Every structure is written in C-alpha cells, then in structure tokens.
Amino acid sequence: MNIKLNIKKSYFNEVYLPYLNNTERFTVFYGGAGSGKSVFVVQKLILKLLKYPNRTLLVIRKVSASLRDSIYQEFVTHITKFGLADHCKIMGSSLTIYLPNQSKIIFKGIDDPEKLKSISGIDDIMIEEATEITLDDFTQLNLRLRSKAENQQITLCFNPVSKTNWCYKHWFANGTPEDTCIVHTTWYDNKFLPQSYIDSLEQMKVTNPVYYKIYALGEFATLSKLVYNNWKVEDFNWKEVHRRGNTRALFGLDFGYINDPTAFICTLVDTTNKKLYVFDEHYEKGLLNDEIAKIITNKGYSKEIITADSAEQKSIEEIRKSGIRRIKPARKGKDSVLNGIQYINQYELIVHPSCTNLKEELENYCWDRDKNTNEYINKPVDSYNHLLDALRYAVEELSRGWKLKSISKSSFGL
Numbered sequence: 527m528n529i530k531l532n533i534k535k536s537y538f539n540e541v542y543l544p545y546l547n548n549t550e551r552f553t554v555f556y557g558g559a560g561s562g563k564s565v566f567v568v569q570k571l572i573l574k575l576l577k578y579p580n581r582t583l584l585v586i587r588k589v590s591a592s593l594r595d596s597i598y599q600e601f602v603t604h605i606t607k608f609g610l611a612d613h614c615k616i617m618g619s620s621l622t623i624y625l626p627n628q629s630k631i632i633f634k635g636i637d638d639p640e641k642l643k644s645i646s647g648i649d650d651i652m653i654e655e656a657t658e659i660t661l662d663d664f665t666q667l668n669l670r671l672r673s674k675a676e677n678q679q680i681t682l683c684f685n686p687v688s689k690t691n692w693c694y695k696h697w698f699a700n701g702t703p704e705d706t707c708i709v710h711t712t713w714y715d716n717k718f719l720p721q722s723y724i725d726s727l728e729q730m731k732v733t734n735p736v737y738y739k740i741y742a743l744g745e746f747a748t749l750s751k752l753v754y755n756n757w758k759v760e761d762f763n764w765k766e767v768h769r770r771g772n773t774r775a776l777f778g779l780d781f782g783y784i785n786d787p788t789a790f791i792c793t794l795v796d797t798t799n800k801k802l803y804v805f806d807e808h809y810e811k812g813l814l815n816d817e818i819a820k821i822i823t824n825k826g827y828s829k830e831i832i833t834a835d836s837a838e839q840k841s842i843e844e845i846r847k848s849g850i851r852r853i854k855p856a857r858k859g860k861d862s863v864l865n866g867i868q869y870i871n872q873y874e875l876i877v878h879p880s881c882t883n884l885k886e887e888l889e890n891y892c893w894d895r896d897k898n899t900n901e902y903i904n905k906p907v908d909s910y911n912h913l914l915d916a917l918r919y920a921v922e923e924l925s926r927g928w929k930l931k932s933i934s935k936s937s938f939g940l
C-alpha cells in the first residue's frame with residue numbers, strides 16, 4: 527500500500543532543519559518557552575520512525591498524568607498534519623500509536639518505574655521536560671536503550687531552570703559530553719507563535735527578571751528560593767571604604783581539592799551601617815596548602831585574620847607554618863550554617879565586579895526541598911556554597927556572641 531505523505535518544508539521552523547538527521551546518541555534541545563523544541567522533536571521522530579519499520583519510540587515525562595494533554599497530543603496533531611492519521615492506530619486508552627510500518631510510539635511517566643522495567647525493545651527515547659526527572663532516571667533510561675537497532679538516540683527537551691539541576695551539571699558544567707548535540711533556541715526561532723505570546727514573554731523583562739532569563743532568553747537561572755537576596759554588584763574602591771573608618775577587614779577560607787575549589791574571600795564589614803563589602807576572591811581547584819599560602823601572601827593578606835574551615839586542622843597548621851600566622855579554624859557546631867546565613871542576612875552585601883565566582887554562587891545558592899512533599903526545608907542545597915561558606919567563616923568572628931533567633935523555616939522566609 528502506498529501512502530501519500532503531506533510534508534512541506536514550511537511545516538518546520540528553519541533553525542531546526544540541520545538537526546533532522548543528526549546521528550549523535552544524545553540530542554539536547556533547550557532554551558526559552560515556546561521556541562518550538564517539542565514540536566520539532568515530534569516531527570523529527572515521526573519521520574525517523576517512518577524510515578525504520580518495526581521501531582519503538584518511548585516518550586517519557588516525569589508524571590504520566592501530564593502526558594495525554596501535552597506531548598501525546600502533539601504527536602497526534604502532527605501525524606494528522608502529515609496526512610498519516612487514517613493509516614495509524616491511535617490508541618488513546620493505552621497511549622500508544624502504531625504507524626503504518628509497524629513502528630510504534632509508547633508514552634510513559636517516570637513515576638511508574640515498574641511499568642518502565644517491563645518495556646523491552648526500545649529503540650529511541652524522547653525525554654520531555656527533562657529537568658523534571660533525575661540523573662538517576664536518565665541513567666536508567668540510557669541503560670534501557672540497548673536493542674540492536676541502528677542509530678539509537680535519546681532526545682531531551684527542557685527549559686534551563688537551574689544550575690543545580692542535573693541537566694546543567696550533566697550537559698553543560700564540564701563542556702559538552704561525548705556523542706552529544708546541543709541546540710539552543712528561543713521564541714525568536716519559532717515563526718508560529720502569536721504576537722500576544724511574544725509580548726507576554728517580553729513583558730517579564732520588567733515584571734519578573736528570573737522568568738525572563740529562563741523563558742524568554744532561554745538561559746540558566748534559578749526558580750528556587752535563593753538563600754541570599756541581600757546583595758548587589760557595585761564598583762567601589764576598597765581602600766577608600768577602609769579609610770572612611772568603621773570597617774573591619776575579615777577573610778575566610780574554604781578548602782577544596784579535586785572536585786571542589788578552594789575558596790578564599792576578602793571582606794570589609796561595616797557593622798554600624800550593616801554593610802558588607804566583598805572586594806576580592808580566589809577560586810581554584812587542585813591547590814596544595816603551600817600554594818594557598820603563596821596566593822594569600824602574593825595578594826598581600828598574610829598578616830590578616832583568616833578564618834578557615836575547621837574540618838581541615840592539618841591544612842590550617844600547614845598554611846600557618848608557611849607564614850600566614852593569624853589563620854584560625856572556624857567554630858562549626860550545631861546550626862552553624864543556619865546561624866551564619868541568618869547573621870549575613872542582616873547585612874547588605876556589596877560585591878565588587880571582579881568577584882565573578884561569588885556572583886555565580888549568590889545567583890545559585892538556594893534552599894533545598896523535601897523529596898516527598900517538595901516543600902522547602904531549612905537546609906541549603908549543597909552546591910554553589912564554597913565562597914559563601916568562606917564568607918560565613920570570615921564573619922564568624924563578629925557573629926560569635928550572636929545567637930540564632932530561630933531555626934524555624936519561617937525565619938528564612940520559607
């Protein structure tokens with residue numbers, strides 16, 4: 527039987543055409559809202575399935591209940607547009623679509639792992655809204671893609687919601703992984719959008735800059751509650767600020783080595799006006815203790831009081847022996863993280879433009895959520911906290927007599 531397909535170039539957004547037949551195992555479509563990512567992947571995968579008979583595509587979202595009204599519907603829409611609907615078996619009850627060449631599309635939620643395990647013979651996978659699933663889920667899915675079919679591929683779509691999300695860490699943090707194609711798009715690339723939608727995205731520039739960054743520009747930003755909102759980047763001359771009086775110079779050091787950087791921070795604290803000026807930082811992986819001492823000396827801070835992570839007494843001792851006489855361990859103790867956060871939150875942080883790593887941490891250090899209820903808990907996510915831990919150590923000197931008022935969630939605005 528011959529079927530007349532109705533496929534025109536005008537059905538596609540031009541920007542995606544080079545990716546119709548890419549052969550990398552992983553293809554990542556990320557960017558702004560309404561940029562045409564999902565529709566293009568649907569179009570591309572329908573065409574791929576038509577090319578290979580007896581092939582099975584698994585379409586994944588985190589929650590199965592959200593499949594029917596979203597991505598399943600897109601497949602039905604574009605199968606219809608291609609003039610294929612009368613030749614396919616479209617089974618809404620089981621969320622399965624059979625194409626005329628015996629290839630099929632099945633839709634599953636990751637919330638149903640037992641069902642997932644029972645599916646075999648998967649040849650391609652599409653992960654819609656990939657930031658909703660976990661790295662563990664992704665790893666499991668990748669392991670399932672092991673049939674003998676040629677050109678097996680996993681395609682992911684998402685908006686860049688947070689640098690703490692696995693999608694950032696896995697696909698971007700350490701450069702593009704092997705065998706991966708990454709495509710970034712925004713509303714600008716989608717000719718099918720109504721002007722009203724574009725206007726509403728652009729309006730967010732004023733009403734909600736974080737949403738604007740993620741959904742209009744398609745850049746990573748965090749939607750989670752940030753630990754610190756009391757900061758701005760502003761140019762200042764630290765010597766001038768120091769000369770005005772009223773400030774104390776305090777320095778903090780957090781140790782890292784292979785996976786985490788060593789983070790050194792330099793501040794001037796004005797306790798009267800509650801201003802905390804951060805004027806210098808050092809942020810580097812793989813540093814040995816004598817190298818840390820050398821960096822501090824070269825910066826001219828070897829005579830200053832430096833408060834360091836108390837978990838590394840031996841490192842502190844070595845650095846002291848290298849000439850940094852006034853280095854001392856921070857007092858850690860129970861609730862010291864929350865205590866320090868609450869103390870720093872009384873201040874306005876003024877970050878010198880040269881402190882780019884601190885800015886990155888401030889933009890991403892956020893509160894964690896309960897895995898089951900998704901409610902915020904009074905514990906920060908353990909990343910983007912190296913310079914910020916060093917900052918807590920630095921001001922510990924001042925916060926010593928200062929007691930945490932309350933460690934209840936509400937005292938952190940959660």
Ligand SMILES: Nc1ncnc2c1ncn2[C@@H]1O[C@H](COP(=O)(O)OP(=O)(O)OP(=O)(O)O)[C@@H](O)[C@H]1O
Pocket residue numbers: 537538539557558559560561562563564565566683684685716718719
């Ligand atoms: N090729 C196309 N043909 C017709 N309409 C399209 C096409 N591509 C996109 N659209 C229209 O643009 C809308 C947005 O596209 P799509 O859902 O693919 O964007 P997205 O990048 O996946 O957005 P989000 O980030 O919100 O998931 C679609 O709902 C559809 O109305």
Ligand SMILES: [Mg+2]
Pocket residue numbers: 563564565683
């Ligand atoms: Mg989409």
